[in-house]
Amino acid sequence: MEKQDNESLISVRELKKYFNDGEIKALDGITVDINKGDVMVVIGPSGGGKSTFLRSLNLLEVPTSGQIIFEGVDITKKKSDDGKKLDLPLHRRKIGMVFQHFNLFPHKTILQNMTLAPMKTKGLSQAEAEEKALALLERVGLKDRADAYPSQLSGGQKQRVAIVRALAMEPDVMLFDEPTSALDPEMVGEVLAVMKELAKSGMTMVVVTHEMGFAKEVGNRILFISEGKIVEEGTPDQIFNDPQSPRLQDFLSKVLI
């Protein structure tokens, strides 16, 4: 922990996101460091800014002010101080993202979903990209569905594909935006199992979720965000067994653990 500055993968400084000229403060000054190997789970009430925070990390949401320093580069600046233009797609390639509604490409097969970006952005040949994609599909038990279309898969299968599609880009960090919220209850487990395995493999992850069991078991840091601010931060043990703020105590009393 002494060398935190060196290990910090994403440094977020005073991040603010306002809508309607400041009338709505979705993010109201978030400062946090995400270190290599962290599994940071973000919890909090709906509309509190969790998703906006996560979506800011790869600039799907453009912040009103503040800094996001990813691997030493402030990606909120279109031009760096030495005049170099920011190559946002380049940084996004290293930040994988999984969405609540999967967002698989319906006009492409599972395999094509996975090979599209590696081929177009990293210049991989089709054979290379397919080999890598098939290995990843095997890891999540879906190799036999490689030639299926997304509409032929169950929700749980779609989300597992979405995870390995992001992994095919070999990202340095994975962002999960409520990955199990749109799933039927019996499919939640299979997706969480993949995420757990991913965490074990050492992947840095930021996970917005309502799955408190996952937060407790897999997360090493919990962030409680409400009304656009980090209200409390700590280890799962601190957050779930010894919550300090009334806001967090109230929230935990209302969610099933």
Add this chain to the structure above:
Amino acid sequence: MYLILAQSAKTTWWQSLFSGMSPASFFNFSFLPKYLSFFWQGLVYTLLLSVLSVLVAVIPALLLALGRLSKSKAIKGITGGYIAVFRSTPLLVQLYIIYFGLFGLIKIPSHTILGFIDISRFIPGICALALNSSAYVAEIFRAGILAVDAGQTEAARSLGLSGWQAMKLVVLPQAIKNVLPALANEVVTMVKESSICMTLGMMELMWGAKTVAGTTYITIAPYVLVAIIYFAINFPASKAIEAVERRMRRGDRKV
């Protein structure tokens, strides 16, 4: 004297207005054996004119649609202005301005293809129809692009694809599939609208009917015949498009 009056009373004055007109005159197709080629060639001309003009319109329409969705205010304004002008003025007026104005400057040599299509008229006709059609097709494309879930773009961008790559590889393929029925409808519209090209002597269906009517003094039936031909093309076509649309809606599922 009395007898004569009585007899003329049988045909009252208003009946004379319709003299020479009988139910049979609507379907007096006696001109057909001699003038069949006018209608056959007219049909080919009409179909070529309408299908080609919509096809030519596709690329400009796509650019216009992308322009309308652009972040740049200037590009948005220019493309929006183009669409507004072409949608708010009559096609006939546009046709005349383009034919006499634009193609008064650009001279196309008189050359005949297929034996009856004079390209010095045909090409200006295609241009006018395509310029007009592109304004309408642009709005079709714009709606089609906006109908693709925003999550698709987000997923593509989060994978590191550029904005243009996301549009080209992910959004447009889905948008175009969705707008194909509307595009086919535009062809149906063009089959009808292209009849105004008659006024510039393009030998399409309506021109054929007018020429036959003028030559044979059979005034109604040629127009009835072309009405039947237009209907026989457009009605089944619209029904087929509707059926395809229904099937596509059934096939759509959230992914």
